Amino acid sequence: MTVLYSVLPFLGMLVALIVAHELGHYLTAKLFRVKVLEAGLGYPPRIWGFEWRGTIYSVDWLPLGGFVRLLGEEDPSDPESLAAQPAWKRLIVLFAGSGMNLVLPVLLFAVAFMIPRDVPLGPAVIQVVEPGSPAGEAGLQPGDQIRKLEGREVKNTADAGRIIRLNMGKTIDFTVVRNAIGGGEQVLHVAVKARWDPPSNQGPTGIRIANRAATIPQCTTFTNPPPECKPTERQSYNPLKALGKGWTSTWDSLTLARNQIISIFHGGSGPDVAGPVGIAQATGEVVKESGWQTLLDFAALLSINLAIINVLPLPMLDGGRMAFVILEVIRGGRRIAPEKEAIVHLVGLALIITMAVVVTYFDILRIISGGSLFD
Template sequence: IENSGDLIRAINLNGGSTMEWLVDRGGGQQIITVTPRFDQDAGRWLVGILTEMVGAHTERRSNPPWVALRDSFVNTWELLVLVKQGMSGAFSQGSAPQLSGPIGIAQIAGEFTREGGLAGWLTITILLSINLAILNILPIPMLDGGRLVFVMLEWVRRGKRVPPEREGLVHLIGFAVLIGLIVVISANDVLRLIDGRSFLGG
C-alpha cells in the first residue's frame, strides 16, 4: 500500500471479507482486523475511516515490457473482481448496481480526462473496453453471450437446433428490453447532470 488509492482498491477487492492491517499507533505497530461493508450511497465498500495523504508527490515509473504485460493481466483480473464485488455488494443491500448509459459514459470520460489528462483518458478507455467485453459475454439475448447459449444448447441436444424463428423472437425480446433499460438509465444520467452531480462522487 503506497497511497490512498491503493488502500481504496484493496478495500473494494476484499469487500465483505476480513482483512488484517498492520498500522502504526502510539509509536508502535499493531495488527487490527476490519471487514469492509458496502455503502449504498457511496456505491462502494467502506471501513469507516478517513485517510489523509502527508507529503504526497507524483512519481513516474517505467517498467520493462514483460513486467508491463504481467501487470496488464493482473490489473484486468482485479477489474473483473471489482465489477463482481460492486454488483454483489449492491445486490446484498437490495439495490441495483450503479449503471450508466451513453450520456453517463460521456460524463465519466470527461471527468476522467479533466482530472487525469491523457493518462485519465487512456484509463477510462481501457476500463470501458473491458466492461463492454464483460457485458457482451453475459447470457443476454441479442448479445454474443446470448448467441453462445443457443450454440451450447444445440451442442447439448447433439446438433438439434432451436428453430430460427424462436431464436429470433428471443433476441427480439432481449433487444426491446435492452433498449428500454438504456432509455431508463439515460434518463437517470440526464437527471444527474441537471442536479450537477458527478458520477465519480465529487
C-alpha cells in the same frame, strides 16, 4: 471545446473498444475457417470497400465502431458457416469479442503506467475508528499506519481503499505500525472483517484514513515543510513492469466488478448506469479534469464493463447466443429452431433499445440539471 473534450475522445474510445471486440470475432472465425462475408470499420452505408479472398473489407459512414458479418450464423447447411461448426468452436468465436475487450485493458493500463504521473505519497494513516465496527473490535486505533493489506504493500490511501474493496466479505490481514512518530514503534498484524453492507458513512471495515502528510501539523504550519510533507511524487514504469501492472489492474478491476454485483444482493447500492450521452459527458470530465492519461484508465474500465455485459446471457448479446449453444449441448445436440431463436433475439433487441432510450433520457436530465456521473 466541448467537441475537443467530450465528443472526439468519446468517439475515438468507442471505436477502439468496438473494433477490438469485432477483431476477436474476426480472428477466431478465420482461425476456424468460418467464412467472413464482411469486416467493416464504422457502420453502413458504405463509403469504400474492396474484396480480398472472399471477404469484403469496408469503410462505412457511421463512425461508431465496426462489425463482422459471418456466413450462416443460424443456417448450418454450408460447411463454411458458423452454424455448421462444432459447439466448442462457436462458443470460442462468440466469446472472442469479450475476450479481446479483456486483453485491451491490459495494454491500456500498461501504456498509462509508462506515462509519468503524480502519485499521492503515504503511508496511509488511520484517522477514525468507528466504535463497534470490525476495525474497532479488532483493536485498530487512530494513528496506526497501514503498511500492508493481505500481504500487498500500501503506499497511499488509494491503495488501502482498493485492497479493502477487493476483499469484501473476507477477513483482511492488516499490517500496521503503531507509535511510528512518537517512539516505541510496534508492528502489529490485525485481522479485520470487510463487511458487504456497512452502516452509512462507515465503509467496509469502519475506518477513515488519510495520507501521513495530512496528519503532521508541521506540514500545514511550516513555510518550508520537511520532505515527508511532499504530497505526491512522479512515477512511471518500464514497458515490462508496466505490462505486469496492467495485468494486475485488469484482474483487480474484474474482481471489483464482481464484488459490486455481489454487494447488490447484500443490500448495497447498485452501480451507476449511463448510456452513450452519459459516457460522453464522463469522458469530457475525465479529460478536462485529469488529462489524457487518465482517459486510458477510463477506457480500460469501459472495455472491461463491455466484456462483462456482452457475456451476460441476454438475448441479442454474445452471451445470449452462447446460452443457446450451451442449451443445444445440454439437449444432446438438438438445436432450437432458428426462427424461434431469432424471435428471442428480436425481443432482446427491442428491450435493449428501450433501455438505451430510458437511460439516455436520464443522462440528458442529469446534464441539464448540472449533475455528473461521478457525483
